Amino acid sequence: MRKALALLSFVVALGAVLTGAAGAQESAVRIAVALEPPTLDPTANAAEAVDIVVYQNVFEGLTRIDENGGVEPGLATEWTISEDGLTYVFTLAEGVVFHDGSSFDAEDVKFTFDRILAEDSLNAQKALYEPIESVTVVDPQTVEFTLSRPTGTFLFDIGRPDAVIVAPESAENNSSVPIGTGPFAFVQWDRGSRVILERFDTYWGETPALTRATFLFIGDTATLINALLAGDVDGTNNMAAEALDVFANDPRFKVLVGTTEGEVVLATNNRKPPFDDIRVRQAMAHAIDRQALIDGVTYGYSQPIGSHFAPHNPYYIDLTGTYPHDLDKARALLAEAGHPDGFAATLKLPPVGYARNSGQILASQFAQIGIRLELINVEWAQWLEDVFTNHDFDLSIVAHVEPFDIGIYANPDYYFGYDNPEFAALIETLNATTDDAQRKELAGEAQTILARDAVNGYLFELAQTGVWNARLEGMWQNSPIEGVVLRGIRWVE
Template structure:
């Protein structure tokens, strides 16, 4: 659930003038699978959105359902992390790297019937700055001006060079909105995507309907139901009984054997951006002492934790960077497991016997891992009280918004979110000028500088123990054998439904 600020996307090619031609993967000239007139699909997921409006409500569940499917951006990421065309079929960047000129597709329109034009893009970019209330709106602050040169040409000028901005346009802040379709975003989203919003039965499911007026390749399924399950056993049983066709996010990997041994199903395992973070409230006096933070990191046996609470699936990383980012380094040895070191650091800080409140969202991985964290921390002399908070509403209000917690566990699934998560205004309340300097240098520099400075930033938060990184979530998907187009890696905010089909 996170938010995301800095981190920068490597722009394809080096400086100067960059031209990205080629048609979008959703281009109407693509062939794609023939659509199934009466075909429907049901996908089982875990975290239900609190609202359908990601301009005013945080949480990864909203863009998971709507981004790419209902809303589209000018650009998007492919499965390898490359920035590729979407509603913009090409773009150029000025030699000073501050002005972007986008050429828009010709025939896109919103599901309310309005044509998509450069004026809508200007409206959408400006609205992030004027109307959005979530913390990630800050990524648009670098935009100095956006103007429609013609109905199909958009020009955006930045106040300074920013590696990060174009990448952020692949995330939810880059979603394009209709000027006449923003009155009911929480309940009736209007976009240009391959699907349109159908219905929402709260506590149960969201139904998306194929957009038969879509400008690009029509999706195979005429209806997709996103069904939400809080219990991982119920989620698994739903697939076994045919209630759903796909488990979009496996929550009980120890139960995978019932699918791997059954020829009716396929199991896909890849990687994600989902860092499972043991977050610290760095505004609390106890966490202002770096020795306490380092002691907690040393007290956790990460391999044992991963084996216990996620069946050994996933990857140990040691900082807030997944291996799919260009500046990844294995930093797991920055804080190796050592109960003796943890006890020594706590004693030196005068924190032995300190009581900490671990406030967990009611998500299976958090509940399971929280018990392991409690046990391991109590073995080195801390006292840990666990509180369960209903997710998303209670956790978002108590922990994320009000920072009323000492520690929490949550998977931060937004891409390249190091700078956003570890900032004074985020729920971690982490204030480190040295970190901010590295992030600023990464954003403003060339590609090589970006990589160097982002590595410095990742090492800085690891050495300073700004949090603890329990593990990186794997992308574990289980589906009926005949479902095609499922993603191996999940490194964007969206669960892209447009490529799914039935063989």
């Protein structure tokens, strides 16, 4: 009897161990990402690969950006804005500690922004925070920002990865041993292979379902496909579009297709004839078949755009119908502009697949209305010199990936060469407006002006194409900002 009871006890114990092991496995996730980050400090490096791993996982800001580009409370639970838009007073969350056990308070906020604005700062977005005139510690849970001018995007900007809060005790070593206040703490970085994070059990906010997350660096598409099929990884935030068919009908996986902040545009030199004539730009707009581009370049996994704005943004309006695909209308506009037989132009293409493939298709589409494009492939250094800096180009194709960057059109010296005082004044008002309803209205007006003036050829928004284990939920479908946010990811039956 004693032997039988002992055997039974062993079986029960073994079952408990196995159940516990399975439970532990089900609370961990292995995520494949394309690039290894050069550092793990998002406040000192511009690489997207840094933010993919640590943003909202290891590090947090006063505000946080949600899946659709909206602003939510972060380490600041609430705030007030003065009537003149120059003073922001933030109330900080209580009971927050950094992963090394040091406490978080207003002094850390002041340290973070003083560090961003320092003369020797390595912050990639330092210019965004230039309007900050002073940061004042009111008390440990209250901090006041004074701005030199109203800045409508301020709450968004302090929620970017570049403005996450760091501590003076650990900031110097964040590049290799990142210490933040987020729901996951850094464990190890095996160079060339992976970064491991574990749930921070004394996290001040809602406890995430995952206990561990491993980011594996797999840049080769074939290797990534094999790793997913073999079950060696549980998902990836962005699979090559041409490979999605492998997973689309496999019940073991789910494919999440969303948008990014990458507006792919036919960049047009508005200062140069014949593109300084709006009729020519309108003709080109009528000649563009966006769906053919999307099908041919991104295998159907992108969303058409009619202006310079991301479709997931709450301020977005659909302007794709402004100049519908109409070859007869395009030819008539060219004739009206004095080009009945069309004209020849150059199209400089940077070394990315979406640009060079789009160039081939656009050349075929434009040929139908008499515009003969010479395709010139250039490397990034030459593109930056010729197109971006010297404005030595007719047309180009590139994705603009910065969030809420419609304001670039207010600068007549920008490489598009678009000079519209009405638009510039509108952007100045938008930048100074903090009321969300007013900002939405102004952003809609700005999008409409760009569409109406056909400043560029607005083609499509680059897609985020995630492939995940079918039993995982809570991954972001859209990518309004760089990062694979872990807090909502969980396993389900």
